[in-house]
Amino acid sequence: MRLNVTQALSDMDKHAVEFDFPVLDNAYLQYAASRLTALRSDEHWLITFEVLGFSEREVEFVNDLYAFGSCVPRQGFIEENILFDSHSNQPLFDPVTNDFVADSKKWTIARGAAVLSFAPSLSDYQAAGLAAKPGGGLKKWREIELLRYLVSVYADSLFLTVKELVSRFPACGSLAVFLQTREWEHPDVAASERPSQKTSVRTLMKALAENDVCAFDPGRPNTHWRFWQSDPD
Amino acid sequence: MWANLLSATTTKRTAQSVTGGTYNQSQITINTLNRIADPGYTYDPAGNLIAEPGKQPQGQQKQQPKPKTKRRPRIQDHEKDASADLYDSGACIPRRHTWAAASRIAKAGPTSHERIPGPTRRTYRAAGKGADPTQASTGLSPVRVCCGLRHKWVLLDSFGQEAELNRPWGICQLSHGRGRVGDHQPSTPLNKSGSPQVYKPKCLTCSRRQGGDVAAAVRATNATATPEKKP
Numbered sequence: 001m002r003l004n005v006t007q008a009l010s011d012m013d014k015h016a017v018e019f020d021f022p023v024l025d026n027a028y029l030q031y032a033a034s035r036l037t038a039l040r041s042d043e044h045w046l047i048t049f050e051v052l053g054f055s056e057r058e059v060e061f062v063n064d065l066y067a068f069g070s071c072v073p074r075q076g077f078i079e080e081n082i083l084f085d086s087h088s089n090q091p092l093f094d095p096v097t098n099d100f101v102a103d104s105k106k107w108t109i110a111r112g113a114a115v116l117s118f119a120p121s122l123s124d125y126q127a128a129g130l131a132a133k134p135g136g137g138l139k140k141w142r143e144i145e146l147l148r149y150l151v152s153v154y155a156d157s158l159f160l161t162v163k164e165l166v167s168r169f170p171a172c173g174s175l176a177v178f179l180q181t182r183e184w185e186h187p188d189v190a191a192s193e194r195p196s197q198k199t200s201v202r203t204l205m206k207a208l209a210e211n212d213v214c215a216f217d218p219g220r221p222n223t224h225w226r227f228w229q230s231d232p233d
Numbered sequence: 234m235w236a237n238l239l240s241a242t243t244t245k246r247t248a249q250s251v252t253g254g255t256y257n258q259s260q261i262t263i264n265t266l267n268r269i270a271d272p273g274y275t276y277d278p279a280g281n282l283i284a285e286p287g288k289q290p291q292g293q294q295k296q297q298p299k300p301k302t303k304r305r306p307r308i309q310d311h312e313k314d315a316s317a318d319l320y321d322s323g324a325c326i327p328r329r330h331t332w333a334a335a336s337r338i339a340k341a342g343p344t345s346h347e348r349i350p351g352p353t354r355r356t357y358r359a360a361g362k363g364a365d366p367t368q369a370s371t372g373l374s375p376v377r378v379c380c381g382l383r384h385k386w387v388l389l390d391s392f393g394q395e396a397e398l399n400r401p402w403g404i405c406q407l408s409h410g411r412g413r414v415g416d417h418q419p420s421t422p423l424n425k426s427g428s429p430q431v432y433k434p435k436c437l438t439c440s441r442r443q444g445g446d447v448a449a450a451v452r453a454t455n456a457t458a459t460p461e462k463k464p
Contacts, residue, residue, distance in 0.1 A: 018442060026444035189449075
């Protein structure tokens with residue numbers, strides 16, 4: 001596999017300048033979680049970023065997919081996938097105004113054919129980092145809190161499977177997962193940081209080039225949603 | 234000492250002769266206005282020679298075609314029209330310009346905090362009109378929308394009309410099958426003083442990019458408002 005690390009980092013930087021790189025505090029996508037997946041084969045390499053969030057504009061819970069690699073025809077933002085739906089018996093949104101109307105004590109979502117109901121207690125929300133303090137109520141109850149709670153419950157199952165990921169890039173052929181993580185130091189793109197400035201990204205490229213996963217250094221992980229709150233507590 | 238020339242006698246050299254060797258014969262005719270009267274010579278009323286055989290008349294010379302360059306919208310263009318869509322206005326503009334323009338034109342709309350009502354993709358899914366109605370066609374007039382610096386111009390079906398804008402998703406026929414979303418112009422997070430906003434459809438990539446732009450502009454605004462205290 002031929003990987004020009006300098007060129008690849010430069011390409012990512014260019015995308016970041018145009019915000020065509022995950023901006024975890026994107027003004028239009030409330031952030032819940034993200035995952036980095038690196039894949040490689042003898043011929044190709046591929047890095048994907050998945051960003052789970054609530055798209056205010058679309059009134060949808062989405063997974064935004066960004067990709068960079070030797071076999072990606074158009075790098076940067078690839079697509080969004082709808083994570084789950086509101087259920088007609090207990091809608092999350094007002095059908096006319098689209099306002100969030102779910103009850104924090106009991107709510108339902110439709111994920112594919114499955115209908116999943118939740119009745120989290122305060123301690124459940126607390127465990128997810130959504131309650132102010134023990135014994136206190138919910139700090140806020142918005143769409144993104146619902147998704148953040150689901151992330152704490154479902155973790156990786158909200159993201160695409162490797163098979164689903166690879167199927168998006170037929171030109172890559174058969175790729176094997178090289179590395180997958182939800183914790184790394186992500187560049188603060190909105191503050192003009194560039195991917196190449198981050199140890200995590202630089203060492204990831206180096207690790208891919210050398211086929212040595214131990215060369216990857218995640219840096220100081222900042223991918224938890226707490227790091228990217230636009231309205232901090 | 235200065236004086237006006239009242240008359241003068243000149244000897245016109247209208248022919249030449251040689252006594253030996255070979256030469257190219259050259260003979261011209263001069264008229265009473267002291268102008269060359271031979272065919273092909275043209276003068277303007279002031280007496281200036283403007284054309285002669287083998288040369289284009291002055292002022293009518295064939296101009297070299299200028300290389301065609303696509304004009305990027307300038308910041309001023311957007312400032313004149315606060316509702317201009319920074320990404321769908323005809324051409325993508327460099328981020329630094331977008332950022333600066335967004336910072337300057339941003340004003341708050343009275344309804345900017347409200348969610349846009351109307352049918353969503355969810356509505357269509359629930360109505361059994363297809364898993365992804367963004368692949369459907371509205372039958373409205375096509376418009377061209379720029380989908381980013383690295384993306385080609387594509388012909389889209391669009392909402393096209395204000396009456397059709399009242400929903401947070403759009404219809405497109407992008408080759409890569411992406412949907413469109415509506416974004417406030419000027420952007421809501423930067424709208425703090427109350428001017429009207431326009432809701433416009435745009436492609437998803439552009440919307441995400443604008444979201445990043447707005448995040449950066451908000452950061453810059455906040456940094457300006459609350460400068461860090463130096464120790």
